[in-house]
Amino acid sequence: MVVTANFKDDKITESGLGTGVIIDAAGDILTNWHVVNGFESGIVFFKPTVGTEPDQNSAYGVRLISESEQADLALIRIVKPPAGLTPVKLGDISSVQVAEDIHIIGHPHGQLWSYSTGVVSQVRDNYDWQYSDGSKHLAKVLQMQTAINPGNSGGPVLDNNANMLGLVAMSEEGQNLNYAVAVDVIKDFLVKALAERTRGAESRASSERGEQFDGKTQEGFSVTKVVYSNLVSYTARDSKGVPIELIAETSDGGILSGSKINGFGGFSEWTFKPSKGKWVSVKSSGIAPDLVTLAPVN
Numbered sequence: 001m002v003v004t005a006n007f008k009d010d011k012i013t014e015s016g017l018g019t020g021v022i023i024d025a026a027g028d029i030l031t032n033w034h035v036v037n038g039f040e041s042g043i044v045f046f047k048p049t050v051g052t053e054p055d056q057n058s059a060y061g062v063r064l065i066s067e068s069e070q071a072d073l074a075l076i077r078i079v080k081p082p083a084g085l086t087p088v089k090l091g092d093i094s095s096v097q098v099a100e101d102i103h104i105i106g107h108p109h110g111q112l113w114s115y116s117t118g119v120v121s122q123v124r125d126n127y128d129w130q131y132s133d134g135s136k137h138l139a140k141v142l143q144m145q146t147a148i149n150p151g152n153s154g155g156p157v158l159d160n161n162a163n164m165l166g167l168v169a170m171s172e173e174g175q176n177l178n179y180a181v182a183v184d185v186i187k188d189f190l191v192k193a194l195a196e197r198t199r200g201a202e203s204r205a206s207s208e209r210g211e212q213f214d215g216k217t218q219e220g221f222s223v224t225k226v227v228y229s230n231l232v233s234y235t236a237r238d239s240k241g242v243p244i245e246l247i248a249e250t251s252d253g254g255i256l257s258g259s260k261i262n263g264f265g266g267f268s269e270w271t272f273k274p275s276k277g278k279w280v281s282v283k284s285s286g287i288a289p290d291l292v293t294l295a296p297v298n
Contacts, residue, residue: 001054001107002062002076002154004032004039019106019155020044020076021088021164023190027081029062030186031154032169033072034131036064042076052112065239071139071185072169075193088156091163093140093184099123101160102144104168106152118146120165120291123182129170140182148178154279169170 004016018035022028029044036042042062045054060078067074100120108114121143128138142157148171157166157180161288166180210226210233217223225232233248246258246267253275258267273279278294 001045001189002029002035002042003045004036004042006038006040014039017107017110017151018153018297019151019168021154021167022085023075023087023090025085025087027060027078027085028065028193029078029188030167031074031076031078031136032167033067033069033074034133034135035154036067036074036076036135037069038136044076044078047113054112066189068189070133070137071181071189072137073167073181073189075190088158088164089162091159091165091183091185093123093165093182096120096123096142096182097166102142102146102165103158103160104144104146104152105149105154105158106148106155106168108147108151110147111280116147118178119143121145124179126253129179137169139185141169141179143180144178144180145176146178161202180197198213 001021002018004018006014016035016039018031020029020031020035023030023221042064043059044062046058046060047053048058052080060080060082062076065075065077066275098120102118102120104116104118105132106114124141124143126138127141128136130136142165142283144157148155148168153170155168156164157168159165164186165183167186168178170181203225204250210228210231213225213227215223215225221244222237222241224235224237226235230251233246235246236244238244242258243261246256248256255273256270257272259268260268268284270282270284272282279292
């Protein structure tokens with residue numbers, strides 16, 4: 001549960017309620033842009049083991065990491081996340097079928113942790129919508145036949161295997177038309193989220209644009225070589241353009257490699273071997289490391 005608020009003279013002047021989804025064991029939570037927009041502070045609550053009444057011990061402060069007004073998505077991060085967070089598994093938009101069963105969890109009209117079910121009515125490309133504050137949005141969406149209300153925003157749309165297919169965004173009142181931002185839009189947003197610190201984080205310097213060379217193997221794989229002033233990288237992709245492996249060598253002899261594609265379009269296993277010293281191995285199930293290990297000195 002995502003609770004937002006504004007304060008004046010230590011008193012709450014505005015507050016909001018929405019839903020969020022844990023997408024990374026490091027404490028990253030996906031929600032809607034309109035859930036957090038215009039609010040200066042936020043707290044998330046995890047569902048209690050018994051009942052639905054929020055427990056103060058399950059409340060955690062968050063800060064905004066990245067946002068996309070157009071797609072109505074926002075990434076917030078728990079400042080001091082608890083251990084043992086289980087991220088949602090992201091589904092595949094190409095597998096979504098019209099009339100497929102879906103499941104939704106949220107807090108409609110403050111009815112905490114409510115479950116509802118329904119079906120996918122259609123997948124709509126380039127669907128545009130507008131909220132009462134005048135904000136305009138555009139994204140691929142799932143059109144759904146299921147009950148959603150204020151408070152459901154930012155909640156997961158799950159298939160029968162608990163894979164997330166979309167994120168609840170809005171409904172058209174009185175028309176039984178409900179929509180969720182599609183999972184492929186979500187994946188694209190999450191890939192960019194850590195690189196785009198739109199608020200509450202340090203700014204990033206512009207990166208060097210390397211000289212790029214492209215080639216193909218007889219087996220149909222493509223290889224992209226990019227030459228920078230102090231780094232050369234090679235990225236191999238299969239015949240569908242999906243990355244298979246990345247290898248980069250620094251000017252001082254260090255080797256960085258990435259392998260095992262993850263659900264975000266990146267790699268889940270990374271290894272860095274400097275020319276001297278310990279090499280570092282990183283494994284990740286999401287967009288932040290789950291496990292970092294050091295190997296002995298070469």
